[in-house]
Amino acid sequence: MVSLWGSRNNGNGQGGDATPRDGEDSRPHSRNSLADRRAQEADERTRLLPPRSDGFLDPDDPAVSPYNLWSVRALRYLTVFFLVISFLWWVLLLVSIFVSPPMMHSRGSGFFDFSFTTLTVGNLLIALLFFSHPSKAMQVSGIIISLFLLVDMIIIVAVARLRVEEGWVGIASVVWAAVISLFNIASDRVVTWGKKEEEERLTGRQETRRTLREWCAVLTSTVIMVVLIIVTIMLTATLILRSRDASLKPPGERYYVDSDKYQVHLACVGEITTNAAGERNPTVMIEAGENPVEDSFEDWVYNARQNGTIDRYCYWDRPGFGWSDNAPSPFSAGMAADALSEALARAGEEGPWVLLSAGVGGVYSRVFSSRHVGDIHGIFLIDALHEDLLYRIASPGRGFMLWAQGVITPLGLRRLWGAIIQGRTREDRVYGRSAYQGGKYLKAKLQENLVANSFTKKEVNQARNIQQKDTPLVVVSSGIETRRDSEWEKKQRDLTTITDNLIAWDVVNKAPHEVWKTYPGRQILEKRLGELVKG
Numbered sequence: 319m320v321s322l323w324g325s326r327n328n329g330n331g332q333g334g335d336a337t338p339r340d341g342e343d344s345r346p347h348s349r350n351s352l353a354d355r356r357a358q359e360a361d362e363r364t365r366l367l368p369p370r371s372d373g374f375l376d377p378d379d380p381a382v383s384p385y386n387l388w389s390v391r392a393l394r395y396l397t398v399f400f401l402v403i404s405f406l407w408w409v410l411l412l413v414s415i416f417v418s419p420p421m422m423h424s425r426g427s428g429f430f431d432f433s434f435t436t437l438t439v440g441n442l443l444i445a446l447l448f449f450s451h452p453s454k455a456m457q458v459s460g461i462i463i464s465l466f467l468l469v470d471m472i473i474i475v476a477v478a479r480l481r482v483e484e485g486w487v488g489i490a491s492v493v494w495a496a497v498i499s500l501f502n503i504a505s506d507r508v509v510t511w512g513k514k515e516e517e518e519r520l521t522g523r524q525e526t527r528r529t530l531r532e533w534c535a536v537l538t539s540t541v542i543m544v545v546l547i548i549v550t551i552m553l554t555a556t557l558i559l560r561s562r563d564a565s566l567k568p569p570g571e572r573y574y575v576d577s578d579k580y581q582v583h584l585a586c587v588g589e590i591t592t593n594a595a596g597e598r599n600p601t602v603m604i605e606a607g608e609n610p611v612e613d614s615f616e617d618w619v620y621n622a623r624q625n626g627t628i629d630r631y632c633y634w635d636r637p638g639f640g641w642s643d644n645a646p647s648p649f650s651a652g653m654a655a656d657a658l659s660e661a662l663a664r665a666g667e668e669g670p671w672v673l674l675s676a677g678v679g680g681v682y683s684r685v686f687s688s689r690h691v692g693d694i695h696g697i698f699l700i701d702a703l704h705e706d707l708l709y710r711i712a713s714p715g716r717g718f719m720l721w722a723q724g725v726i727t728p729l730g731l732r733r734l735w736g737a738i739i740q741g742r743t744r745e746d747r748v749y750g751r752s753a754y755q756g757g758k759y760l761k762a763k764l765q766e767n768l769v770a771n772s773f774t775k776k777e778v779n780q781a782r783n784i785q786q787k788d789t790p791l792v793v794v795s796s797g798i799e800t801r802r803d804s805e806w807e808k809k810q811r812d813l814t815t816i817t818d819n820l821i822a823w824d825v826v827n828k829a830p831h832e833v834w835k836t837y838p839g840r841q842i843l844e845k846r847l848g849e850l851v852k853g
Contacts, residue, residue, distance in 0.1 A: 384450065384512035393505045394449055400498060401442040407494075408435045411487070415721070415761070416768065418646035425580045425643035426483030427757030431491035433553060433728040434470075437546065438495045444542055445502045451535040452510040459543035460503040466550040467496035473557045479564035480557070483643065483758075549729065556730030559737060563744045568641040569612075570634075573661040576645065576653075583641035584661045588623055588630030600670045600695040600851050602631035605686075607677025607700075607832070610640040612749040615676060618834045618843060627848040631674075632667060634658055636682070638762025640749045649765040650773035655686040669693030672851050676700040677831065678711065678766070681778050684816070687789070688781035696790040696850040697817070700843065701799060701831050704809035705778040712771035720767060724760040787818040790853060792846045794839075797827040821853070822846055 384390045411432045414422050424431065441463070448456070471492045474480050481489070528536070570585025591599045604611050604619060611633040622628050636654055637645035645653065662668075672695050675683035680702025687694045703711075727733075732755045736742035746752040753759055766774075793814050800807035814823045824846065826839045833839035 384509050384515075387512045387515065390509055390512040393508055394446070397442060397445055397449070397502075397505060400501070401439065401446065404435060404438045404442060404494070404498070407491075408432070408439055411435055411491070414487075414647070415724075415764070416647055422487060423579060423646040424483065424485040424487045426480075426485070426488065427638075427644055427724060427727070427761040428487075429724045429757040429761070430484060430553075430557075430728045431488040432725065434467075434488075434491040434495045437549060437553075438491075438498050440542075440546060441495075441498055441502055444539060444546075445505060448535050448539040449505075449509060450513075451532055451539070452506045452513065453536045453539065455536065455540040456543055457503055457506050459540065459547055460499055460506065462547050463543075463550050464496060464499040464503065466547075466554050467492065467499055470550075470554055470557055471496055473554075473561060477561045477564055480560060552729045552731075552734070555734055556728055559730060559733060559747070563747050566744045566748050570641075571665065572641065573664045575657040575660040575664075580637065580643035580645055582637060582643070582657055582661050583635040584632065584658075584665055584667075585634070586630065586632040586665075586667065587620065588628075591629045598668070598670065599629050600672045601667070602628055602674050602847070602851065603671045603683075603686075604631060604633035605673065605675035605679035605683045606633075606636060606639060607675070607679045610635055610749040610753055612640055613751070613753065614832065615834065618840045619674070619847075621840075622844045622847055625844070627844050628851050632662075634661060635749075636762065638758045638765070640753070644758055644761050645765070647765055648769050648773065649762075650769045650777060651682050651685045652773070652777040654682050655689055658686060659689065670695035672696040672698060672847075674698045674700075674847065675702060676833075678703045680813075681705065681708070681774060684785070685777050685781045688784040691784065691786050694786070694789055696792070696821075696853070698792045698794075698847060698850055699813055700794050700833055701796045701810070702793070702813060704813060705775055705782070706812075707805070707809055708770045708775050708778075712767055712769075717764060717767040720760055720764040724757055724764060727755070727757040727760060782816055785816060789817045790819050790821050790850055791817045792821045792850050793823045794833055794843060794846060795823070795825045796829050796831050796833055797825050798830050800825055821849060 410419070410422070411428065413419070415428050415432065441460075444456075471489075474484050474489060474492055484492075568583050568585070570583055572581040572583050574581050586601070590601075593599055602619065604616065606615060609615070612635075616633060619628070619631050619633075623631060635642035637643060637649060637657065645657065669690065670693055671690070673683040673687055675698070677700075680699045683697065683699075687697060733742075733747060733752065736746070736752050736755070742752050743750075747756065791814070793810065795807075795810040800810060810825075811823075814820050824842050826833050826836065826842055829836045829839040834843055
């Protein structure tokens with residue numbers, strides 16, 4: 319009987335010899351053996367090591383993960399939650415730069431709290447992206463960032479002026495940034511512990527090697543953290559510089575305005591005098607142009623008082639300039655006129671006034687004049703901006719550049735360079751040649767840009783109709799600007815018609831936009847100011 323495997327039985331009934339008899343072909347068997355050997359040859363899918371028989375997994379097995387621990391998973395969910403909260407706060411701060419929500423106004427620029435929140439969001443994003451790849455470098459970097467943020471928090475809270483300017487919004491932002499940085503350090507250590515626990519439990523030992531992908535993740539996270547360290551150090555250095563600037567005392571006094579939301583700086587020089595009839599002589603009220611009054615504009619007026627041309631003058635810093643706080647957004651020329659009116663009332667200052675202004679300050683003076691028609695003795699415009707040219711300072715491109723410069727001002731790139739390399743003083747930074755680099759100044763110019771061609775233009779057009787036509791008027795224009803720009807020259811001519819009582823219109827040859835920076839310009843300005851005050 320033939321067996322199941324094709325072998326024959328011998329005569330005794332037992333299984334026969336499997337060896338083929340003489341003459342039988344053994345080639346089918348040889349072919350099968352060759353196929354078996356080929357099937358057993360190694361290829362790219364063949365394991366290099368035999369399967370483990372000790373019950374542990376390979377370190378590269380996906381099942382070996384710190385996410386197996388509920389504590390690690392909970393930390394990751396908590397990190398996501400903190401990221402969502404921080405992002406919403408970041409959006410709110412971004413909006414508050416343009417429109418101040420109720421109870422969210424800070425008397426400073428608002429760029430520092432935005433920077434601290436941006437740092438917080440970046441820190442959380444890095445923690446999430448490299449959550450499963452903890453490293454000693456990230457922990458050390460996190461400790462450095464936390465230390466500098468704690469220093470920032472101490473500076474803001476300890477320096478009274480910074481504490482006032484940043485307000486609760488800025489303090490909350492820097493405290494939150496410090497807390498999140500400490501939280502990330504703790505999370506990284508917990509993930510490191512969880513990774514070690516799972517490796518020992520599932521593989522029998524802690525894995526010390528890293529794959530190429532893990533090394534790339536560690537390198538990337540370390541580079542980003544080093545950048546954040548540099549950013550944090552620059553924030554701290556800028557805060558130290560601001561603390562130094564805060565020690566500079568204002569020449570005048572600060573007065574609360576707009577329901578005590580912020581303060582503006584007002585100063586008066588000289589004594590009140592009267593004429594033969596016992597009436598008060600006019601006080602010159604100075605309105606700054608593109609830069610703070612104290613920069614250079616006040617100098618020639620001070621000399622005029624020293625020369626006896628005028629008896630007394632006052633000046634103020636518009637919100638965001640010099641020693642004044644920033645106002646809530648939006649902020650128009652009419653709102654500035656109201657703030658000045660309130661500050662004068664609180665200081666006990668009264669007219670009559672001779673309004674002296676330059677550049678864009680002419681817009682503010684004209685709106686103020688229309689709201690105090692009985693107190694205005696004269697108007698003096700120095701190369702003033704016409705309302706029809708407000709579009710030049712209201713362009714979206716200019717507004718974006720002001721916002722972008724404001725966002726990076728907390729890094730203090732130019733201010734630190736100026737202080738360390740160029741020898742810039744605190745006077746330069748508060749009201750001098752470096753004032754334009756400050757966050758408060760940029761916020762004020764951004765506010766001006768946002769409403770120049772809407773609210774402000776409407777207010778100055780209304781002021782032109784309200785303005786008393788018999789008010790004495792002096793216009794002095796830059797010879798360089800009028801020759802360079804025909805539209806500017808045309809609008810300067812139109813400014814001479816805002817009242818019917820033009821005293822003089824002078825075009826100072828070879829004088830720039832800031833006419834008082836040339837000697838002939840100063841001579842003409844002092845002469846016309848004396849005529850306007852004494853007349």
